[in-house]
Amino acid sequence: MTLSADSTARRGLETDVALAAAGDASAFERLYRTHVARIHSLTRRMLGTHEADEVTQDIFVRTWQKLGQFRGESAFSTWLHRLAVNVVIERRRTFAINRERMADDASALDFVTVAPARGDLTVDFEHAIEQLPAGAREILVLHDVEGYKHREIASMLGIATGTSKRQLHRARMLMRRYLAEGPGANEKRHS
């Protein structure tokens, strides 16, 4: 995209944000279409495929309700992403999934990498992420995929920074096994 095209796209986005904040549903639909892939990918990685659609809808409904609070202090995509993370975390709290988050579950180390090889490394890697124990997955996604710092993650999740670091290492070690042995490795070993 050229500088000029980029600038035009940014102005279009800013206009759509302003229009949507004033109640223009068509402008909001354009914002949805621009950002849905990233938001859906986030929810899919954090919560799994089966919940991703519903939570993505929740996120955009919440965005519509809160657009009036967007002050333009950060990029809209950054604001939306943070809002999305908060909705996901709320969702996990609601369903008490986070009870297992910090549990030292030894069986987690035997997480099953049964994803069929699909020839798409990114998809297979994402599938492996989905197989991680909830707490480890959450922090791996936030830190390594989405680029948040430990202190930001600790603040969002209400945990200690050290806990975030430990969970990240745990997740990486599990993913290391996946990369080293490939999809189905554990299945083969257990058969």
Added chain:
Amino acid sequence: MHEEWTDKLSDFLDGELAPDEQRAVESHLRGCAECAAVLEDLKRVVARAREAGAVSRPPQADLWAGIAARIDAPPAARAATVAPFPPKAPRRFAFTLPQLAAAAALVAAVSGAMAWQIAGRAPRVPAAVDARRAAEPAAPASDGAGAADSTDAAGRIVPVVMADAQYDAAVADLEGALKQGRGRLDAATIAIVEHNLEIIDRAIDQAREALAADPANTYLSGHLVEARRRKLDLLRRAAALTSESD
């Protein structure tokens, strides 16, 4: 595997260790091929995670319809924060029915409050206007938007844009249609329509009362016409929505 060392490898990789720990790990890695291999594996994991983060996949199904259905109702509260004065430049907004209803109600409510204020303190209509009105025949406005005034038997000025009987019949028809199609609207939409009808009705009552106190006030008569027009408009749109839902 040397867990006391491997446990530190993620922090080492992320530069999260204190300088002395960082140096100690570096030193260990130089002499331990096993831990060095684990570090390389962890680097691959991080690289793959970043690659995954750079690729976003949209949902398989279009989720917009579900979102659109859910955002149709709430903006009533949002409309209440919008300034009551329309922008000078034309804007291309596509409002939903509840948004329009809320906006109409807001204007009606604000206008109603202004009507009371004006009724309480507005000067009488200038003599020149009174003279012109007296000279003009009482006739309905051709476009339905203007307010031509007339005087009733008691000498009070009443709007004649739409005769009371016509207006009442139109309102009754639309209210009947709305009542019939009520089951086809969702509860939130019904609540918003009814709430806004109540507000408009209140504005109409206020304008009538204010007119009774100041029959010559052209603003008040125009306001009454406008409020009644808004009510009709809202009823028409709501009734149309019930037929669209068939």
